[in-house]
Amino acid sequence: MTQPFDLARLRQDFPMLAQTMRGKPLIYLDNAASTQKPQVVIERLTKFYRSEYANIHRGVYELSQNATQAYESVREKVKNFLHASSEREIVFVRGTTEAINLVAQSYGRSKLKVGDEILITAMEHHSNIVPWQLLCEQIGAVLRVAPMNQNGELLLDEFEKKLSPKTKFVSIVHVSNALGSINPVKKLIALAHARGIPVLVDGAQAVSHLPVDVQDLDCDFYAFSAHKLFGPSGVGVLYGRTELLNPMPPYQGGGDMILSVTFEKTLFHEIPHKFEAGTPDIAGVIAFGAALDYLATLDGPALQKHEAELLEYATKQLDAIPQLRWIGTAKEKTSVLSFVLDGVHPHDIGTVLDTEGIAIRAGHHCAQPVMDFFGINATTRASLAFYNTREEIDRLTAGLHKVVEIFG
Amino acid sequence: MSDLRELYQEVILGHSKSPRNFGKLEGATHTGVGFNPLCGDKIHLQIRVRDGVIEALRFEGSGCAISTASASLMTEALQGKTVAEAEALFKKFHEMVTTPMGQPIDDAALNKLTVFSGVREFPVRVKCATLAWHTLHNAVSETSETAKTE
Structure with missing residues (x-):
């Protein structure tokens, strides 16, 4: 029995998504590392x-x-x-x-x-x-x-x-x-x-x-x-x-x-x-x-469509940051946004976003040969799941603009 | 935001953008390499010690704002200090960045280095702030070991 796609309703299934981090609503964008659990699993x-x-x-x-x-x-x-x-x-x-x-x-x-x-x-x-x-x-x-x-x-x-x-x-x-x-x-x-x-x-x-x-x-x-x-x-x-x-x-x-x-x-x-x-x-x-x-119980194709749209939206929003260089631009890709910002270390990006309540990953992602290939030590990676929203992408984008403001 | 300002103080941002004592050192007596596997940050430290006094020290490498600024400020702070004084300062510095928030810190003798007290709010960044200091510790103790075998 699949339900029609209702993002707000779906997010309520995941208690972690209602938590705060550093006093701000949690924006969890580290889904490639691990995903949050629905209440039924808990x-x-x-x-x-x-x-x-x-x-x-x-x-x-x-x-x-x-x-x-x-x-x-x-x-x-x-x-x-x-x-x-x-x-x-x-x-x-x-x-x-x-x-x-x-x-x-x-x-x-x-x-x-x-x-x-x-x-x-x-x-x-x-x-x-x-x-x-x-x-x-x-x-x-x-x-x-x-x-x-x-x-x-x-x-x-x-x-x-x-x-x-x-x-x-x-x-x-x-x-x-x-x-x-x-x-x-x-x-x-x-x-x-x-x-x-x-x-x-x-x-x-x-x-x-x-x-x-x-x-x-x-x-x-x-x-x-x-x-x-x-x-x-x-x-x-x-x-x-x-x-x-x-x-x-x-x-x-x-x-x-x-x-x-x-x-x-x-x-x-x-x-x-x-x-x-x-x-x-x-x-x-x-x-x-x-x-x-x-x-x-979820509508698989609808979730995939939502994720694909979210990836497209996020790619466009982040692309507007001139200092940003994408790492990983395959034609066929999942909702992983891996990038470097000129002159700013990924860990500094991670810390600034942390204070905004945004969880992303900064590092080599256990793929050091990939980092070597691109001639870098680390990237910043935001990885999405079907429960992420456009508003969260907007907050990520704002957070990155703040990073550029501090370190630019 | 206040936590963030506390962490990335102007002094830190300044030193990270234009680190002092960056580059190779002529006639180094001690060298050390520091590596943070978490982020791949690397520091190569060269020190010239004469009669137990640090005459000069310079560093190279790539790292985040915290680790670069920490290395830069460390090289400034240790110029002219004895090796023993440097080690004592490391101990104080380490104590400062690992003292829980809300507890008083003993900042006597730390001078400019107190700008790193904001790191306490971000435990995961303590390694960034102490990488240069650990490298220094290894560099000076490595030579004492070598001295023993000779």
Whole structure:
């Protein structure tokens, strides 16, 4: 049951949006770092802890069975959200970072060998660089990087050229966190698959802005975090195609991921449980289910339209500041506004905006190679979500004019 | 706004726009490199010490208004001071920028450096204000260590 788009009404679903910061109404523009939570998520979390809490999977008592059912039902919600073919392909992890590390260590270590190449792009977050560097050190594989242009767009020809007979894995970001660029992942996956190379897509920045269909994309792995999708922190998802997940060795050993243990031999559980050792963030997963339910009540296309209009409006408003230089001007981009102001350090911008109640991010955004590419140390980044308003953009613009006034 | 004026006082803005003692130093006896991984700010500090007295010090690097002004004002404040006096001043400076708002600060001997007292309202910026001082501390203690091994 989708509701007609009513921004004022929708904002009331998010209690944080009514808070103040430094005595001013909070303007939260750091959604690429994390999103705020709707009341239903907060309520689900507390209700579970208050009246439903028990550990999952092993208890014969009713509470545990109910908790197990609530937890497992979220797997189906995630399956539907990603359009996966089976909930067995949905592995709960702590976040995108852990999902990528899981694939690097389990798939990478068991399938790749000395001299094999792993291809990533020039716009990856550190979490899609470092796990592969660790793997390369462990097994003697080589990390290759597909370049981008000055707009922050991946160069398709160059990407294809980097796919060599030695390339055994491709791991690419769907949407860049520092630039907002949307990569044509479907095309990239087709190029890799034509050469028999499996592909992981880092979807951390994509899921809150674009509809994702893993079967249509035809990706082998897809990773994202619940906290960037209006859910709790500490929960993430790894989607993996059954054929790939099945033969993969466990990532961590422990309880819950086994069928039987003797000191001689351990039989591992089937997927996805094989990859979920130890007690997970039960309440977090269940509350994440509430976030997915909540999102399903919203009018997706209307939200996307609102965000696109907001991005266009914000780009125009900020463009009028002569000292501003954009970092990330891809034709296809999400609502990420990353920029530098001549002669003003991003941290000074961040502090001035902070006193105006505006939360933005100043820094390298865990994408230092992206900063190096543009020859800068840091950018100022305002990243939007569907709950942001034109009035908030106006206050950001006014705040930036004030920055220029102070430091200009 | 008053917090902001308190933080970005005219002296700080002036020093950040035209930092004093910026550039290379001839005949440096001590050098230090400071790095703030949070923002990528870097400072390269060169000091000339003779008989325990800081004769000259200059710095290079890029940073925010707070860290640049702090480095600039530090180089002014330490000219002619002994290394021990410099370290004592660092301690006082550090105390000032980390004293919670509302509590009195001991600003004796800090002179011009008291312009950084507004940083207290912005704890995340304390690192910016102290980067140059930490670099100084490392530069002078590194040499004492080297001296030991010789």
